[in-house]
Amino acid sequence: MDCTTNLSSLEPKEIARLVLNVNDNAANAFIQLIRRRLSILERPLTTARGDGKSYIYANFNPEYAQMAITILRTYYNFCLPYESRNIKKTPAQRLGIAKKVFELKDILYLR
Structure with a gap:
């Protein structure tokens, strides 16, 4: 459901049921995948002395981060299946835009 979705044909109870069933599990899973798999977007490390943060592995060019996220998003949607209700499919297969795991x-x- 989007904020621009026309809900005029639905009863208030139906709208309330739809809103209550909304979750952000898929978005949270993808954000966690970004944090774990892309070193350029990792949180800074604490130095051994504990006096500050170390950005030794950080890449400060946002263009490279955007490219890496695009590649990871494509991999996540088309190559990385997960199991739900005993069916193992990628997000692209679940939406019907892919017929196989790439x-x-x-x-x-x-x-």
């Missing part, structure tokens, strides 16, 4: 080389070489 391998990373399929994405990189446009197969």
Whole structure:
């Protein structure tokens, strides 16, 4: 449900039921995947002396971070299946825009 969705045909009880069933599990899972798999977007490390943060592995060019997130998003949606209700599918398969689980080389070489 989007804030621009036309809800005029629905009863207030139906709208309330839809709103109560909204969750952000998929968005949280993707954000956690970004934090775990992209070192350029990791939180800074604490120095051994404890006097501050170390940005030794940080990349300060946001263009590279955007490119890395795009690659990870494509991998997440088309290559990384997860199991729900005993069915293992990628998010793209669940939406009906892909018919198979792709391998990373399929994405990189446009197969």
